[in-house]
Amino acid sequence: MNRQKRKMSGMLKKSFIKKDAEPRHNNTVFAADMFSHEDVGSDIGSGWGFLKKGMKIESHKHPVKEIYIIIQGKGFMKVGSNSLTVQKGDAIYIPSNDMHTAWNNENEDLEFIYFVFENRPLPFIMNMFEGLIDIMKNRINRYR
Numbered sequence: 001m002n003r004q005k006r007k008m009s010g011m012l013k014k015s016f017i018k019k020d021a022e023p024r025h026n027n028t029v030f031a032a033d034m035f036s037h038e039d040v041g042s043d044i045g046s047g048w049g050f051l052k053k054g055m056k057i058e059s060h061k062h063p064v065k066e067i068y069i070i071i072q073g074k075g076f077m078k079v080g081s082n083s084l085t086v087q088k089g090d091a092i093y094i095p096s097n098d099m100h101t102a103w104n105n106e107n108e109d110l111e112f113i114y115f116v117f118e119n120r121p122l123p124f125i126m127n128m129f130e131g132l133i134d135i136m137k138n139r140i141n142r143y144r
Contacts, residue, residue: 012035012039012040014034014035016032016048018030018050020032021048021049021050024049025057025058025060026058028055028056028057028058029049029050029051029055029057029102030049030050030051030052031047031048031049031050032047032048032049033045033046033047034046034047034048034113037118043117043118044115044116044117044118045115045116045118046113046114046115046116047113047114047116048111048112048113048114049111049112049114050072050073050109050110050111050112051075051102051103051104051109051110052104052109053104053105053106053107053108053109054104054105055103055104056101056102056103056104057101057102057103058101059078059099059100059101060099060100060101061097061098061099061100062096062097063096063097063119064096064116064117064118064119065093065094065095065096065116065117065119066093066094066100066114066115066116066117067091067092067093067094067114067115067117068086068091068092068094068102068112068113068114069090069091069112069113069114069115070086070087070088070089070090070091070092070110070111070112071088071111071112071113072088072108072109072110072111073087073088073104073106073108073109073110073111074086074087074088074104074106074108074110075087075102075103075104075105075106075110076102076103076104076105077092077100077101077102078099078100078101078102079092079094079095079098079099079100080098080099080100086102086110096119
């Protein structure tokens with residue numbers, strides 16, 4: 001693969017070469033991972049994808065939330081029962097477990113960046129709750 005991911009003093013850089021994108025979702029979209037959850041140490045992952053004219057991502061759902069940012073072209077998306085035209089500059093939020101698809105009927109490729117959000121509490125929230133639980137346990141024990 002010619003895609004590059006370089007780490008520079010805590011910063012990551014990733015470059016994409018369109019011909020290296022891989023078919024995904026039963027060959028209905030071309031995509032490449034950008035930064036995984038492990039790369040960035042968080043519940044957020046990201047990638048880049050595109051649809052050539054006539055391509056339609058198979059309708060699917062998953063337990064994660066997504067945000068698509070359209071960076072080139074014009075096409076259509078359907079999330080749940082809502083269909084809309086999307087174009088360069090649009091951002092689309094997809095709730096977890098909602099059926100969704102996208103398609104391109106235009107000559108220009110429909111390109112997008114997507115962000116995937118795991119449905120897990122962020123670590124700092126978990127730490128805060130664990131701290132509160134410890135405080136409550138200590139207070140309860142004092143009154144016994």
